[in-house]
Amino acid sequence: MLGTPKPASSILFLSFFLGKIGKHSVVSAVLPDSEYGTDSAAGCKRHAAQLSKHQNWFNVNGLKAQYEEEGHQLEEAINKILKKNQRLRQKYKRPDPRSDRLYKAEVTHPPDSDMTCAAVCRDDPSKLIVRHERTESEDNPKIHYGLIASANQLMKDALIRDALAQEKDVLCFEMEAAGLMNHFPCLVIRGICDYSDSHKNKEWQGYAAMAAAAYAKDILCQLPPTRVEAEKRINDILSSVTESMSKVQVTTQDTNIIVKKLCTEYMRDKIERWLSPPDPSADYNKALQQRHKDSGLWFLHGDVFAKWKKRPNSFLWLHGIPGCRKTILSSAIIQDLEETTYQPVLYFYFNFNDISKQSLDSMIRSLISQLYNKQEDIREQLNSLFSSCEDGRRQPTTESLNISLRQMIQQVGEVWIVLDALDECNTRKETEALLLWIKCILDSELRNVHLIVTSRPEQDIESAISEWARTEDMIAIQKAFVTNDIREYVRTKIREDEGLKRWRSIPEVQDEIENRLMEKADGMFRWAACQVEALKSCLDYPELREALASLPDTLDETYARILNSIPRGHKQKAIRILQFLSFSNRSLLIEEAVDAIAVDPEGVPRFDPKNRMPVPREISRYCSSLVVVVNRKKHWYDQNDQDIPVQRIREIFPLAQYCAEYWMHHAAIGEGRDKVLQRLIMEFFSLQ
Template sequence: MSDPQNYTVGWICAIPTEYVAARAFLDKVHEGPEYVSDRDNNDYTLGKVGRHNVVIAVLPDGEYGTASAASVASDMLHSFPNIRIGLLVGIGGGAPSTDHDIRLGDVVPPTVLRTAVNGLKAQYKENGHRIEEAINSILEKKPRLRQEYERPDPSSDKLYQAEFTHSPNNEASCAVVCGDDSSNLITRRKRTEMEDNPEIYYGLIASGNQLMKDALVRDTLAKEKDVLCFEMEAAGLINHFPCLVIRGICDYSDSHKNKEWQGYAAMSAAAYAKDLLCRIVPSRVEAERKISDILSSVEKNVNKMRGDVQDTKNVVKDLEFEQKREKIEHWLSPPNPSTNYNNALKQRHEGTGLWFLQSDKFAKWKTQRNSLLWLYGIPGCGKTILSSTIIRDLESIPSSQPLYFYFDFNDTGKQALNHMIPSLISQLYSEYEDSRKQLDLLFSSYKNEHKKPTYNSLCKVFLQMIGQVKEVYIVLDALNECTSRKEGLTEGLLLWIRELLKLEQNNIHLLIISRPE
């Protein structure tokens, strides 16, 4: 049995495909460890790569992401306390751009100032690499791996336009569902014999706890942050197991996921890792500090690192929401009432409307449960300016964003109930996160985004959405200019108001301004 004290390189894989590839590149396989920590739940393969004793572990079956990776790393350090070099080797999603022509099977490690990485980079630049030959040599010795791990046909390497997505309801392969229509694909030149294939890229790898499956978000982060690759485990290791991340590209971080390139991508990443280890002299490894010692000295930076990871997650989440919101805005085509609101505020003089804002009726309306206040006045008395004054006052209430709509005689897009409802829905969706699920479900039911929703379906979903908001203020201006009322549909308008105020689990404050009629 092998002594855990003798192992100085820790190699972590996320999935069995990566684990098989890592084991395949061992020059020699050792017997299992003599002992492991009582707190260690990992499965290990021990062996030699070049002149280094290496311990390889894989995440538990079916468990992915940052938390699982952190647990495996922590257990490994308990049982193998002399580990000085950490490697996280496997597959990831590429982020091709005009600056980085990343292809499936390419390798992406981060840019780090380690002598071995820079030395290997220079070696590859001068003489190229032999990753393809190394993979083929292993497959000749282990023919059982050939079907899953050899390089797929280059014709299956398709990069689709960011806007062209794989139908979420169709689990068939992209070759069947998405095809090879040139209008949906990004045309790329064929690599020449003088170029490395796979290519090695050095740069930023983004890590999160979920798969990147949105090409628009991918392209945004590639452009703004120069991200080359997305993966799911490194963020969980940074505080537990400082390591070099090496990722073979198996997809393009979009909706067109398939497993065809996973085996080869895992092989190419493992081949690079072996080349890297073979450049490192064992005495240099022994001179490195133990990872466990490094962790104790960087503990004070943990909170900042966690904050940075959370900030990245929030940026991705915000980008994804903004893109979805833009699609829904296009689908709803809601009129924008902010133009009326801002124009009215420009005409307002300081102090205008204070008589109402300081009134008992307004105070009661703001605090009374499911309240209705209907203000009316003659033409030209300043009702619209008053409504904007009220909205601005309501915006000052903590954790509250009023919904509002202006019926406008001069704007045909703001004259009917079927104009008001989409506008209120759009505001509700943007400002109240708890309300979004209902509209997302309605939107997904319309598989063709060009098919507009019916008025009745929107009325229904609005009541469902607002039912998820604990308290909300709604201001409707110039109801007398609503053409639905003039067309004899007053009953529909009043019915909508009644239904709104009947929502027992909510606290809705509705304020309406109109002429006396």
Template sequence: MSNPKNYTVGWICAIQTEYTAARQFLDENHEHPEHVSPNDNNEYTLGRIGSHNVVVAVLPDGEYGTSSAASVARDMLHTFPNIRIGLMVGIGGGAPTAKRDIRLGDIVVSSPSNGKGGVYQYDYGKTIRSQEFQPTGMLNQPPSLLRGAVNGLKAHYEENGNGLSEAVEAALKKKPRLRKKYQRPNLQDDRLYKTEFVHASGSEESCADVCGNDDSSLVRRHERTEDEDNTAIHYGLIASANSLMKDAVTRDKLAGKQGVLCFEMEAAGLMNHFPCLVIRGICDYSDSHKNKVWQGYAAMTAAAYAKDILRRIRPNRIEAEQKISEILSNFGQTLEKVQATAKSTDTAVKDMGLERRRDQLYDWLCPPDPSTNYNKALEQRYEGSGKWFVQGEAYREWKTQPNSFLWLYGIPGCGKTILSSTIIEDLSKALTESQPMLYFYYSFTDTRKQSTENTVRSLICQLYQKRKDVQRVVDLLFSSHENGRKQPGLESLYSTFQNMIQQANEVWIILDALDECQTREDTQAEGLLSWLRSLVASKVANVHLLVTSRPEQDIESALETWTQPENRVPIQSDLIMDDIRAYIHARVRTYEGLSRWQSSPDVQNEVETALIENADGMFRWVTCQLESLEKCLEYPTLQRALGSLPKTLDETYARILSSIPSEYEHHTRRILQFLTFSERPLRIEEAVDAIAVNIEGGKGFDPKNRMPRPREISRYCSTLVVVVARQSPEDGDAITELQLAHFSVKEYLTSKRLDQSVAKDLEETTARASIAKQDIGWSMLRLPKDIA
């Protein structure tokens, strides 16, 4: 039996093929160790290479990854306490580039490169939204003794050739039964497919049969000449992770940006805890075209190289090295950290993949973001609003009863969108992560939020993010449309969402302002109302659907055919009067614009009473009156205003337009033209540029005419427009937009009820012609002066 204390070189293999290859290059075999440490489950082969006693270990069958390799190293050091240097020898996937002609059977040796120690753990780091995965931490480089041997061997090979193919052949002559698996395969089996050419998923056939040798799919390479080593050696960065690299796109990205030459799954678990050199024979190209044809030969060439390295090191040099076990006296604690890190990085890389996949699907489906509407409504809401509904019986039953439906309807300006946001907020607090809540706001200010198709796209993406168990349904939709090169039709989207909610089993869906949807026709299969009816009637899952709208005739008629009276809840003025009363009280007592009356409680009471008596259930009407009353600087003016409050929103808007100062009229009408007929929300910078264009003067756009304070643009017609701040979904930058304050404003401006003095400028043909002229005037700024 062999004494474990006599062994100074530790050689670790990951799989049996590598272990068998390593055993063929021992100059002498030794007996098994006379004893091993308790709980050491490693399989060992002992022997001699040159003047060095070597112990070869292999990972347990079926175990892979950085933490498993670290465990093997730990147990090896416990049993063989005098090990001073280590080797990690086996196979890996190559990352060939135009600069690096890496081929199957070649060898990659870990060597410091690009500021990294030779091994790069690419699944250990952090992800930042819309950016690449950023690795953190640093892995140690191989010991200086081994790096010196690498450099010396490199010089020897350059002068004399490496002779590795001959060494493999010599080993196989001694063990002919190994030749079938471990000899060099035919060069025709070395196929490098183009990055975009993917092996058919699920196919059990070989690449030769499935992918073939078509020039259109293969990267053609020259035949190596006699003065080139056909088992070439490459020195540089080896990428290590807990998952197998099978993606040519990611391979090329890491090869290009990080200089990675090879991918494997164990070395990162050793570098900081078991000083070693990593040697990998290339058996595939780290893409979807995986095969095992080259594994045996690649393992043999790597083992042959490892033997040459050891034969260059003098025994006294190894004896002078410190024992690894002494260097890592706290190895047990370190290993626990390694294993914990491996587990957390496994999770991190999976989450990273999911986030990248989600971003890819979002780019493909391009759903509008309803959270901007939700956040805007929350900002406008005051504390306690909507309690009358969320604490009521109808809402409690809707939340809990299976396949429930509610339609909340009310007059313009009664606070339906604010109430929707209260409901969404309540559900987000009440439901668990496994209970998905989805929502969508139809919006007159954004044409992308006015269609049934975009509704479904948004709901699909929301559910994809909330429930991992339904993601495969969307992945199938993506792959069935040529991996995103084609767009799905509405029927495909309907079917996909239906399958998703069926797998999710139970979902809560809130849709606000159905009346602002432009594709709601119930008579058409693609119409919103028709889809809602099929969604509720299908009963494939427990769907809780709540929608809000005005009581438009087409919506009411459609819903009456498939809902019960108890499913249709009017937002009556008496139900929301407590909310309106509290809103008025808070605004009058705390609103800065009315602060001049804080020392006159009787005046404040007078204002509150007048507004409450005339509100008629309309938050929007109250908001407009409060902004108007702000302009009253003394009590007689305030008293006259309270005595002549407009009765309706139409009358309110008419007064606002008629009271605009004459010097503001031109810019106000131009702003209203843009906001009324624009296809999307207008960024505040665009609105400022719009009024800076001098159409009549023929001077086009002059930057000097821009307002120095863009947010002041709302002062031209403050009650009719609103400034909204949000984040860009593309890059997260802050965006400030100018919008009409309410759907009722747009309705009034496009109605025949508008005063003729204003109507002529807001007639659609006139307005769009004016917008076109202003666009031309602005574009003149970009033309060379000799053209303009």
């Protein structure tokens, strides 16, 4: 085939021979004995490329059409070679046609048998697929053009063979070509020696190899050298392919990162919908907005806080009277921890006004959700619990969530937990369960937890905590601690707030306001803040002096004055806003509140978009001292997010989602004697 071949090189057990076919110089590579597969072929290609810098790749066009018109002379070429080299006849001659057996796919050769198919499977017609002999007008051997499947192991399963052949239009299966095709374009020529089933027939291997070689020689003989020289060199192509593959690899890596991120976010959203944890960030942001810049420094810069941060498994209980800014202090602590520590900070605000923030279960759901979102490397624990609950179709128990939370905490370095307003748990039973949870956390094997809790000094809470906490860990927020915070807040407001700028040119009046408020504050930050807001309406000194002389004594009296001072035209809408906030299971979005006050229960229609406020953020002016607008990102945790009509409803009618979820809750707590409400309920249940 190669004329007179000459050994060229032997690299890593690969043998190369140089020769000529027609006017072409040819490198013939011989794979190691008993070794095959894509890796061996790829290695062969790499070393063959080193032998010559003048290797070319070329296209083969027109040969198929020529063979179909004129037929081929492969049999004659093979016979000519065998006649010239008699020693090759035994291995490479055409076998007896009777050895060519194609068994049905369901017929398998016994896997442990070393006997031939002739002896074991035999020539039973019921097991064989009958084929007609090729006529003189048909090529013999026949040349097939099409897709070759390449792999690193033999195809021995006829059923898989047929399935792939039907699905991918595969002509045959082999084990070397992919090792070449993956690195540079080439033409693969294979001689078919068996049917890729369990009946491996080695009798046809020699003849198949000879037929493939004869076909390859025929191709080369029909290609003029000038055409080959005009083609691109393999080294040039390989260089380009290598560069392209590097770019593809980088792109693939980037794609994998993006896909992994999308999968992570998808799983995180599923966990979030499943847990439905209350969001404490609204309480945190609200408190930060109300905090004066230096408020709480007496604690943050004190020895008690510093020792708490250093001591393992530390605990503090901060307690004080209503209005002493415990929640503001909690938020200051959280902010300080997030700025000075690198480990997760978890927090929760119990809230009388939000039913979703009044139980131990709600707190655990919130804490575990925060930890899950902050620590990607410990998510498997909660993912497993999600899977055990039928992939989120069943809710977990409080105990199972608590176990998962502990196991997740155990996997991180340190965890900082701040729990605000323990006294705002909804029942005594819930409060007892919460206090027991705190005790168990501190008594457990966990040594990496730092816990701060706040509350009013209620008897049941104090009695429970005093049983297991050290005396020095129970800190009373004394009036003296808060007085400086109140003074700094009042002084800044009087001198910088736009609502009080009319007194900037009269320093003695500013001092009078400050002194009078400090006399009456009695450690109640909230009381002082409400008085500052009320004094903004005083337009002259006599009015101001009268207001300072009649300051309310308590927070309750302060709130009563605020309600009484609401203008008559604003009163009904202010009451509706306060009703929603008092009985709602969550905070309201501004858009929801705007639609709530735009409803006219006795109007036709009851809701008209024209009745909406032109400037939604002005809604706080109906009762400015009693509500706070907090900026936060809206989240829709709902499986219908891909539903465009649902999204449009939310955009056009923001209150619709809230109504669908909570109308029964509001109807249940509505006053039974309200005839308008009764009529609306009856009309609703009468809808067809």
